[in-house]
Amino acid sequence: MGVSNGHAYKLIREMNSELKKQGYLTIAGKLPRAYLEKCLYGFSSAVERSDVK
Numbered sequence: 001m002g003v004s005n006g007h008a009y010k011l012i013r014e015m016n017s018e019l020k021k022q023g024y025l026t027i028a029g030k031l032p033r034a035y036l037e038k039c040l041y042g043f044s045s046a047v048e049r050s051d052v053k
Contacts, residue, residue, distance in 0.1 A: 001040075015039055 016026040
């Protein structure tokens with residue numbers, strides 16, 4: 001992500017708290033890749049990858 005480890009974990013904690021508010025179970029220090037890509041790049045990876053051949 002181009003940031004320090006401390007800042008990266010801070011971002012993961014913030015995204016995990018957003019997921020927790022939506023009712024998902026979260027694991028400290030881990031984040032689903034699809035959700036990370038959606039937050040950082042603004043698209044769903046499953047949709048984008050199905051279009052690419």
